[in-house]
Amino acid sequence: MATVNLTTGEKLEGIDDVWQSIAIILGTTLGSLVMARDFGSKMPRLVDRAVSQVTVIEFYAAVPEAINRINPEALMAEEPRFRIIQMALSDMTDEGNATFDIDGIYYPRGHLGDYSEARDAQGRVVVSNNVIVGSYI
Structure with missing residues (x-):
C-alpha cells in the first residue's frame, strides 16, 4: 500500500505511511467527516485546553482510542497496520506542547x-x- 506524502508529494510506503495516517486520524476531529462520523479523534478538542493532569490523562486515552478503534460498519480498525503496546509522555511544556513516545507493533x-x-x-x-504530528523514530 502506498500513498502520497502530504508535504512533499513523493510516494510514501511502509511505516512512514502508517505514521502519516496516524497523524491524519489524530488531527481530524471526531464526528467532523460527514460520511465517516466515527473517523478521527478527540485530540483536536484537547489541544486548546490548559495543561493539567486531567488533560494529560485525556490525551493518553484519546490516542489509542482513535488509532485502535474498531469500526463496526467496516469491520476493521482505523489503522489496522499498527497496534499500540505502550505510550509515555516524554515532554510537556506550560504552553501546552506535548510529546508522547509510542511503542507498538507494525x-x-x-x-x-x-x-x-x-x-x-x-x-x-x-x-x-x-x-x-505523528512520526516514526
Whole structure:
C-alpha cells in the first residue's frame, strides 16, 4: 500500500505511511467527516485546553482510542497496520506542547487482514501550536 506524502508529494510506503495516517486520524476531529462520523479523534478538542493532569490523562486515552478503534460498519480498525503496546509522555511544556513516545507493533499487511508478519515499531506524537504530528523514530 502506498500513498502520497502530504508535504512533499513523493510516494510514501511502509511505516512512514502508517505514521502519516496516524497523524491524519489524530488531527481530524471526531464526528467532523460527514460520511465517516466515527473517523478521527478527540485530540483536536484537547489541544486548546490548559495543561493539567486531567488533560494529560485525556490525551493518553484519546490516542489509542482513535488509532485502535474498531469500526463496526467496516469491520476493521482505523489503522489496522499498527497496534499500540505502550505510550509515555516524554515532554510537556506550560504552553501546552506535548510529546508522547509510542511503542507498538507494525503489521505490514494489516490492511489486508494479514497479521502473520509483525515488527516492533516506535513512534512519536507531537502536539505543538495546535498541530498534531505523528512520526516514526
